[in-house]
Amino acid sequence: xxxxxxxxxxxxxxxxxxxxxxxxxxxxxxxxxxxxxxxxxxxxxxxxxxxxxxxxxxxxxxxxxxxxxxxxxxxxxxxxxxxxxxxxxxxxxxxxxxxxxxxxxxxxxxxxxxxxxxxxxxxxxxxxxxxxxxxxxxxxxxxxxxxxxxxxxxxxxxxxxxxxxxxxxxxxxxxxxxxxxxxxxxxxxxxxxxxxxxxxxxxxxxxxxxxxxxxxxxxxxxxxxxxxxxxxxxxxxxxxxxxxxxxxxxxxxxxxxxxxxxxxxxxxxxxxxxxxxxxxxxxxxxxxxxxxxxxxxxxxxxxxxxxxxxxxxxxxxxxxxxxxxxxxxxxxxxxxxxxxxxxxxxxxxxxxxxxxxxxxxxxxxxxxxxxxxxxxxxxxxxxxxxxxxxxxxxxxxxx
Numbered sequence: 588x589x590x591x592x593x594x595x596x597x598x599x600x601x602x603x604x605x606x607x608x609x610x611x612x613x614x615x616x617x618x619x620x621x622x623x624x625x626x627x628x629x630x631x632x633x634x635x636x637x638x639x640x641x642x643x644x645x646x647x648x649x650x651x652x653x654x655x656x657x658x659x660x661x662x663x664x665x666x667x668x669x670x671x672x673x674x675x676x677x678x679x680x681x682x683x684x685x686x687x688x689x690x691x692x693x694x695x696x697x698x699x700x701x702x703x704x705x706x707x708x709x710x711x712x713x714x715x716x717x718x719x720x721x722x723x724x725x726x727x728x729x730x731x732x733x734x735x736x737x738x739x740x741x742x743x744x745x746x747x748x749x750x751x752x753x754x755x756x757x758x759x760x761x762x763x764x765x766x767x768x769x770x771x772x773x774x775x776x777x778x779x780x781x782x783x784x785x786x787x788x789x790x791x792x793x794x795x796x797x798x799x800x801x802x803x804x805x806x807x808x809x810x811x812x813x814x815x816x817x818x819x820x821x822x823x824x825x826x827x828x829x830x831x832x833x834x835x836x837x838x839x840x841x842x843x844x845x846x847x848x849x850x851x852x853x854x855x856x857x858x859x860x861x862x863x864x865x866x867x868x869x870x871x872x873x874x875x876x877x878x879x880x881x882x883x884x885x886x887x888x889x890x891x892x893x894x895x896x897x898x899x900x901x902x903x904x905x906x907x908x909x910x911x912x913x914x915x916x917x918x919x920x921x922x923x924x925x926x927x928x929x930x931x932x933x934x935x936x937x938x939x940x941x942x943x944x945x946x947x948x949x950x951x952x953x954x955x956x957x958x959x960x961x962x963x964x965x966x967x968x969x970x971x972x973x974x975x976x977x978x979x980x981x982x983x984x985x986x
Contacts, residue, residue: 588676589811590801591848593629596640597805598986599852604643606666608677610650610657617648629806651677651696656703667703671711672855675700678716682768682956686759687752693773694740694780695747701785711859712789714851715781719796719840719872719967720960721774724764728966731868733778733792736762740779767959781866790866791854795847796873796967797960802843810844822950823885824892826902829922832915832954833961835882835908840874840967847871853975862978869975872967881961882908902926923947 588607595602609617625634625641633640647666650657658666679692697715704713722734736743738758746755759772766772781790800810800817810817822828850871857863885906892904905922909915924947931941976984 589624589627589629590804590809590844591674591676591851592624592644593633593805594845594848594852596633596643597637600640602643604645604669606645606647606670608647608649608651608656608658610648617646621646629809632805651675651699652692654699654702656699663706667706668708670707671709672859673700673704673707673710673713674716674851674855675713676716676851678774680770682770683952684769686769686772687747687755689769689773690743690747690755690776693770694776695744697777698744698780698784701780701788704785704788710788712791712855712865713785714791714793714855714858715777716851717774717778717792717794718771719794719870719965720771721778721794723771723960723963723965724766726764726963726965728968729870730968731870731971733782733866733868734775735782736776736779738762740776740783743776744780768956778868785866788865789858791851791858791863792866792868793847793851793854793871794869795850795871796840796842798844798847799841800843801845804845804848816841820888821897823888823906824897824904825900826904827946828950829902829905829907830915830918831881831885831906831908831961832910832912832958833881833908834910835880837881837961838874838878838964839881839884839961840872840965841879841884842871842873846873850972850975853979857975857978863971863974867971869971870967870969871972872969874965874967875969919951923950 592605592607595605607621609620611617612620615623621644624630630641647658647662649655649662655663675697677696679689681689700713700715704710719729722729725734738761743755743758746758762772766775778792781792797816798810800808819828850869854863854867854869858865858867885908889904889906907918907922909918924944927943927947930943934941934943
């Protein structure tokens, strides 16, 4: 959200107000969370040169998993009078959370957002952040269209509302081929909710692939915390990860976060102005421009970590990609678990809590969920994505 918010404030001076929906998180109140957002490095230049624009941002306490998104009656009435563009970027991106949790936080939450948009007095466009992998079960080509599930979206929502785990699992089991995790399925279901329930609302669906650091924008190299690719880069740079399970020749599709933010804004403008029909689906991917293999990517990370060492490195950097599962476990035993046991023993002797072995166990669980994406690659059609740029004026392209 940070990059999108900064880009809107810096590049779209005509915006009168921006309302951001924030819930309390780990005891931090919504207004305090806004201040935390503005402390990020990407807002430094705005504070120095255009400090007044930050006053355009207003916090609405709420929660997208609640009806009317958990807003107070006063806030709700104010927002439905004033808001014309909605960016729904909130989501749970966990690959390991249970099915019901993911559908409640992603699909059901979107259903509440759609209901909210129907209440808006002058809605121009709803922009929904999906993922390029919402239809990754196809393992071939993914076009810029919404792929229908075998059941109406409301049937899944009904089972969720009834808290019927068995009924929900049955419906999902009939959706074939199977998705590799509940996150990607929840995004496919969310797109079906838009198709089934958002009639009359102009909609753009932006599907980013694997989001990585800023390419250009206000601060090249910047990335939001918690990105899986950043975590992998740091883990390799610190010498924590020395072996990966995957196909070294598989193509991985990475897209800079500033390109993703720009695509959201351009898609909103295109649909709201009638230049594109609704629902507009945009595969925000780079595979047809730059072909990056997993081996190329990890070797680049390794070279960068050698030239620019990461502070507090665990051990000397080295990275090997093993396609064969048996070889992967043999390498992992030698490169990961053996050092972990030794270091944890030293920590125990010194009176400190051992943690490295458990960290590797957590890493293995995370890699199990990523293995599918390090084994297969996809061809993403990007005609709508490219068309967005073609619609922009030279001045807007530069901005």
